[in-house]
Amino acid sequence: MDTEGFGELLQQAEQLAAETEAVSELPHVERNLQEIQQAGERLRSRTLTRTSQDTADVKASILLGSRGLDIFHISQRLESLSAATTFEPLEPVKDTDIQTFLLAEEYHRDSMLVQWEQVKQRVLHTLLGAGEDALDFSQEVEPSFVSEVGVPGRSALDSMEAAYSRQIYIFNEKIVNGHLQPNLGNLCASVAESLDDKNVSDTWLMVKQMTDVLLVPAKDTLKSRVSVDMQMAFVRQALQFLENSYKNYTMVTVFGNLHQAQLGGVPGTYQLVCSLLNIKLPTPLPGMQDGEVEGHPVWALIYFCLRCGDLSATMQVVNRAQHQLGDFKIWFQEYMNSPDRRLSPATENKLRLHYRRVLRNSADPYKRAVYCLIGKCDIGDNHGEVADKTEDYLWLKLNQVCFDEDGSSSPQDRMTLAQLQKQLLEDYGESHFSASHQPFLYFQVLFLTAQFEAAIAFLFRVERLRSHAVHVALVLYELKLLLKSSGQSAQLLSQEAGDPPMVRRLNFIRLLMLYTRKFESTDPREALQYFYFLRNEKDSQGENMFMRCVSELVIESREFDMLLGRLEKDGSRKPGVIDKFAGDTRAIITKVASEAENKGLFEEAVKLYELAKNADKVLELMNKLLSPVIAQVSEPQSNKERLKNMAVAIAERYRTNGIAGEKTVDSTFYLLLDLMTFFDEYHAGHIDRAYDVIERLKLVPLSQESVEERVAAFRNFSDEIRHNLSEVLLATMNILFTQYKRLKGAAAGTPGRPQRTLEDRDMLLRSQARALITFAGMIPYRMAGDTNARLVQMEVLMN
Known part of the structure; x- marks a missing residue:
């Protein structure tokens, strides 16, 4: 039974197989168990992935849905986005011209360097510090008798600056008209005379005294300044100024105390000093040596006569007390007759030997001071008992300065001018002289030791005294006595490699530009007068500084007509202020026009190029201005209306005077004007007129x-x-x-x-x-x- 059952099943299976092979052409796939397992795993993983993605979408929807966002619409929008339209180039990409590309890159790099240099200059011109030790004068208030009321109107100049600018105007007028060059120092000093300020008057008196030296024409200012003859002349002038000032002080003191001074006798320095001693030394001090003359210590009389610069009066005292003075009379006669106030080496050695053996520890301070002065010895002794004021100390030290190369002198007996300069500027410095409270005194100390640049830079940092510093610099500049920085980017006061140790240089260009910055926008005429001093100066790019400053001045002040001239209706040019200073005004106007164009001031540049008679640039810029506006609706006071009137006026002038630019630029200009007419008719609704215009233009x-x-x-x-x-x-x-x-x-x-x-x-x-x-x-x-x-x-x- 079982066998029949299995046999029947087998028969049915074979029958099915036969039917399948008969009706189907499906391929036979034979797999072993391992292959079937792998295929099953792959199917399983795909199912899980889709399930995971669906699960993730569900979770995202729940999260974003709670925040009010519809993830379905967001997904659709994201999927619809395309980058093709965004990154599709507007024009076909052409083959790269490497040579032209490199030329453009080089030009761009050079332009950037020039612009960066200009930016650096503007930044530097806003920084007034002359170093890390620059003082802050913002809290100082010094009584001044100068009126703080400025010139009426919109001027930024105060009364003192305006007075100086008038003198600069007079000076430049003489030069540009070909007259004999006036003395700028005298012109500026006349301003000081009108001010009730003794410090300013004394300053200009000192400047005139120090610059009254024999000027030898020299291309190299440094070589002239450090020459022995020039330095000796500076020391001689400084001593003369200090001696004259002290004599005036003596007269004021004596005449202010006539009862105590008991002035009498033959008028002169000798009697004046005797009267001064009646006030300063009413009773003899202990330790005075070698007796008295008319009741006064002999060495005190000698010292004060020397201090007043009167060697004859000093000799008068020496003659009266010659028996008590030993060999001093012989030594002083030689000193008095010497053209440079210097003893011969032999006599000097004798005097120094006598000083070291006998007088070094003398109780008479006046005697020690006189011997150190005549013999130029013991430079370490400051003689504080006698030289109790800065001016006295400076006078004593300047008398001890040596210029000859004397190898026999010991270091304690030899002081050069450079050593004195270093001591005053670096060793002592501003704090020692209370420069913040006594700026004129410190300026005097530096100026009298021929440190002109350092003195000017210091005074310039004091806001209320800046105008004095600038005009002192102008005086020195005109006399070829000012040492200028070789680079415009240098600090206001700088040292340069290769210069002698104590030589400083002043950035004259920067000084002048800093000064004029205050008023160049409100008083461009006055600023132009100062810029004229830069007519022979060049910047780091080799550009003339006068032209550059004028260009910046015109663009900043926008006083185009006043400074550069104005174009009349007939096309002629009315001269401006600049015509007085420059023979080739067209070059300056072209420079200003180029600057205006670079800054994007195209309308101003058009007017300037027309002044410079550069028709090509006028039409080129007008084309750039007209192109964006010709299709706009013309309304009163609109850009299009203004540019249209400007263009029509240019076209009428050019046609009247027969002026034409380059053919392509010229035709573009007139075609743009015609197109403007076309659009005006079109916007006004005059369809037939507009059609006639476009038909005649043959553009489309x-x-x-x-x-x-x-x-x-x-x-x-x-x-x-x-x-x-x-x-x-x-x-x-x-x-x-x-x-x-x-x-x-x-x-x-x-x-x-x-x-x-x-x-x-x-x-x-x-x-x-x-x-x-x-x-x-x-x-x-x-x-x-x-x-x-x-x-x-x-x-x-x-x-």
């Missing part, structure tokens, strides 16, 4: 026959014309469409009109529209936006 084709010709002509148009092509095509198509609608309306309203005429006109308009479409598709230019779509839409409406 109005027939199928002229398409090829207009496409070929398009290649010669400049970018200023091409940029407006979209608007021109749309406006022209609108005109055709308006005429088409008007034609249809006329046909419906006047049934009696000949049908043939209407059909011809209809076909002509549609043909013109198709010509525009064909032209738009053939030109090698990618027009803006949806221009083509709008053109096609209107053309379709006409069909």
